[in-house]
Amino acid sequence: MRLIRDRLAEEVVGFGRDQGKLELAKSLKAIHRGSGRIDEAAAGAELIVACTPVQQIAEVLCQAAKHALPTAILTDVGSTKRTLVEQMRQTPFAERFVGSHPLAGSDRSGVGSASASLFDGKLCLITPQLVEPTLVGNVSRFWEALGMRIVRLTPEGHDEAMAATSHLPHVVASILAASTPPAMLTLVGSGWLDSTRIAGGSPELWRQILEENQAPALRALKNFATISQDWIEALEASDFARVEQLLNAGKHIRDSVGNQHSSG
Amino acid sequence: MRLIRDRLAEEVVGFGRDQGKLELAKSLKAIHRGSGRIDEAAAGAELIVACTPVQQIAEVLCQAAKHALPTAILTDVGSTKRTLVEQMRQTPFAERFVGSHPLAGSDRSGVGSASASLFDGKLCLITPQLVEPTLVGNVSRFWEALGMRIVRLTPEGHDEAMAATSHLPHVVASILAASTPPAMLTLVGSGWLDSTRIAGGSPELWRQILEENQAPALRALKNFATISQDWIEALEASDFARVEQLLNAGKHIRDSVGNQHSSG
Numbered sequence: 001m002r003l004i005r006d007r008l009a010e011e012v013v014g015f016g017r018d019q020g021k022l023e024l025a026k027s028l029k030a031i032h033r034g035s036g037r038i039d040e041a042a043a044g045a046e047l048i049v050a051c052t053p054v055q056q057i058a059e060v061l062c063q064a065a066k067h068a069l070p071t072a073i074l075t076d077v078g079s080t081k082r083t084l085v086e087q088m089r090q091t092p093f094a095e096r097f098v099g100s101h102p103l104a105g106s107d108r109s110g111v112g113s114a115s116a117s118l119f120d121g122k123l124c125l126i127t128p129q130l131v132e133p134t135l136v137g138n139v140s141r142f143w144e145a146l147g148m149r150i151v152r153l154t155p156e157g158h159d160e161a162m163a164a165t166s167h168l169p170h171v172v173a174s175i176l177a178a179s180t181p182p183a184m185l186t187l188v189g190s191g192w193l194d195s196t197r198i199a200g201g202s203p204e205l206w207r208q209i210l211e212e213n214q215a216p217a218l219r220a221l222k223n224f225a226t227i228s229q230d231w232i233e234a235l236e237a238s239d240f241a242r243v244e245q246l247l248n249a250g251k252h253i254r255d256s257v258g259n260q261h262s263s264g
Numbered sequence: 265m266r267l268i269r270d271r272l273a274e275e276v277v278g279f280g281r282d283q284g285k286l287e288l289a290k291s292l293k294a295i296h297r298g299s300g301r302i303d304e305a306a307a308g309a310e311l312i313v314a315c316t317p318v319q320q321i322a323e324v325l326c327q328a329a330k331h332a333l334p335t336a337i338l339t340d341v342g343s344t345k346r347t348l349v350e351q352m353r354q355t356p357f358a359e360r361f362v363g364s365h366p367l368a369g370s371d372r373s374g375v376g377s378a379s380a381s382l383f384d385g386k387l388c389l390i391t392p393q394l395v396e397p398t399l400v401g402n403v404s405r406f407w408e409a410l411g412m413r414i415v416r417l418t419p420e421g422h423d424e425a426m427a428a429t430s431h432l433p434h435v436v437a438s439i440l441a442a443s444t445p446p447a448m449l450t451l452v453g454s455g456w457l458d459s460t461r462i463a464g465g466s467p468e469l470w471r472q473i474l475e476e477n478q479a480p481a482l483r484a485l486k487n488f489a490t491i492s493q494d495w496i497e498a499l500e501a502s503d504f505a506r507v508e509q510l511l512n513a514g515k516h517i518r519d520s521v522g523n524q525h526s527s528g
Contacts, residue, residue, distance in 0.1 A: 103453040123451065151451070164444050165452045169459040171495060172440050174514030179488045180428050185521050187387065187415070188429045189367040191462040195433045198455040199518040203511035211504045218499040224443045225496060228489050231435060235482040240475045247467035250438030254463040257449050 001030045002116040008145050015041035015064070025111045042067040047142065049100075050076040055208045058087035065093045073135050075100045075142075079162060080212035081127045081155035089130055098139040099127035099155060101162075102148060109202075117147070124148040127155045163216035170206055171221060173199040265294045266380040272409050279305035279328070289375045306331040311406065313364075314340040319472045322351035329357045337399050339364045339406075343426060344476035345391045345419035353394055362403040363391035363419060365426075366412060373466075381411070388412040391419045427480035434470055435485060437463040 003012050014022050014031035015038055022034025035041040038060070042048060045068035050057045061074045074097045078084060081099045088097040104122045124143040128136040140150045153161065177199040180192070210217050227246075234242040267276045278286050278295035279302055286298025299305040302324070306312060309332035314321045325338045338361045342348060345363045352361040366388045388407040392400040404414045417425065441463040444456070474481050491510075498506040 103451070105453055105455060125451070161448045161451050164448050165456050168443070169440060169455045172436060173455075173459055173518075174511055175488060175491045175495065176433060176436050177514040177518040178510070179432070179484070179491050180517060182517065182520070184425045184428050185517070187367070187389070187425050188521060189369055189387075191369060191433045191437075192429050193521070194458045194461050195437055196514075196518050196521075197458050199514040201515070203508050203515055206511050207504055207508040210499070210507055214499060214502065218496065220443070221492065221496055221499065224439060225489070225492050227439045227443050228485065228492065231439065232482065232485055232489065235474070235478060235485065238478065240471055243474055244467050244471040246442070247438055247470050250441040250460075250463040251465070251467055253444060253446070253449070254437075254441040254460050256446070257452060257457070257460075 001028055001114055002119070002146050004029045004032065005116055006145065008142075009047075013041050013045070021111055025114075028111060028114055030111060030114050038063050039067040042072075044069060045072050047138075048072055048074050050074070050078070053205050053208050054078040054080050054084065054212050057084055058091070061088070061097065062091050062093060065096070072096065073098065073138055075139050077102055079166065079209045081153075081158045083212050085127065085129045085155040094130040095132055096135060098131050098136055099129070099158075100139060100143065101125040101127075101158065102143065102146075104148075119143070120147040122148055123151055125151050125153055125158055127153055127158050129155055159213050160216045163213055163220040167209060167213055167217045168220040168224060170198050170201065171210075171217070172224065173197065265292055265378055266383070266410050268293045268296065269380055270409065272406075273311075277305050277309070285375055289378075292375060292378055294375060294378050302327050303331040306336075308333060309336050311402075312336055312338050314338070314342070317469050317472050318342040318344050318348065318476050321348055322355070325352070325361065326355050326357060329360070336360065337362065337402055339403050341366055343430065343473045345417075345422045347476050349391065349393045349419040358394040359396055360399060362395050362400055363393070363422075364403060364407065365389040365391075365422065366407065366410075368412075383407070384411040386412055387415055389415050389417055389422055391417055391422050393419055423477050424480045427477055427484040431473060431477055431481045432484040432488060434462050434465065435474075435481070436488065437461065 003009050012031045014025050014034040016022055016034065017036055019036060022031070022036070025031045026034055042064040045064070048061060048064045048068055050060045052060050057076045057078050061076065065072060065074055074093055076084070077100060079101060081101065085099060088094050102119055102122065102124045104119050126136070126139060143150060173196045177196040180188070231246060234246060267273050276295045278289050278298040280286055280298065281300055283300060286295070289295045290298055306328040309328065312325060312328045312332055314324045316324050321340045321342050325340065329336060329338055338357055340348070341364060343365060345365065349363060352358050366383055366386065368383050368386045390400070390403060407414060437460045441460040444452070495510055498510060
């Protein structure tokens, strides 16, 4: 909606299978028009942003690119980058692809949750691996115009970081929710609710993300399990000085971040 | 402050060592007067509410009870109950003690974060083990007057439930924070921030809670570690159908709770 509000694009076209969602997006001024046909939606496009689950991104970009301007820049908003960059490398469009990952998630999804300020002050990670340098500037300026700050990473660096900061928290939230006896769910407080919030995300989407980022996610989870084992040993040994040390280590890291981008 | 605002008590007296905090509490109308001497603070009291770390509750209650009315009711706001009830059973005040645990935590602490609506609609768990039945009604009505809903539990049932719904989430948040490589902390998003928020709590307070509730907390953590191991095996085996099953199990539990008391 910011694209239209701030007149950042001559025409914003939505592609999707659900006519109702396209109508809603139009009424919310998130798009000028929508189409269920990718050839029609992509015709004449200068910039294509794929917003599908990660395992469909490469295919959708290639389909759209065939119908867009031959100079069209291709990007995405996917949560993993290494395999996507490998896939795009095999296509005729490699030199026009810049991976993007705006860190502006929410537990809400769908166009009904859209907001013109969604990206304000948030980070957008870009992984400009295959592309012409001038096109990287174009993609950066696109996200900056939406209010984002740009960080450049390699696809591998991106995926390793996201394993620790995004994919592991999701898995841990899921385990924490699953480990709570159903009879005790009426007694949960704000701690449990905050710590498990992201476990409500789509299992199909997250299965794809973990499939794309299997090795880094597994490393992050094993690292987490090692510290869990330290905890178990300290509690079994009634070593509460060690327990307090472990609590201090977690607090030290948490306090160093604060809540400055807690809506991000 | 609600006690004074709604005229629920003739006089509200604060006891504490920090004169500045007592002054602040007075200026915020959370107390009528404060004192650094427990004999002075407790003189004539009909109800004593201990708000210290769990390992100091029994001692503070007994100190205060000596100076209060001989019919004074004793309660607390501590996070664990089994050992506290055992401690109070050894005292002359056993029949006047009702354990209370208002589930109205926040990541903020101190009188400066006080709010008259802190308890509104939240649960207060009470563990009326040793006490006269009529006194239980008095304590219940006290918390209900502050807007809370009462749930009665045994001390053991309380501690077992809190291990799963409060103490385990704290430990997990701490492990998650501690397992994040410092170089990646600039890239965390709202998921990491929410999932680790409670890790910022006081290590000294939480060490005490875990010391008081060692066995149930250890059981909850081992149960959590068992599901973590299922996850590690599924990822190692590239069994993404199993990964999706695990994600679904977590989502099912999380969705069954919703966010209805997410500020609680």
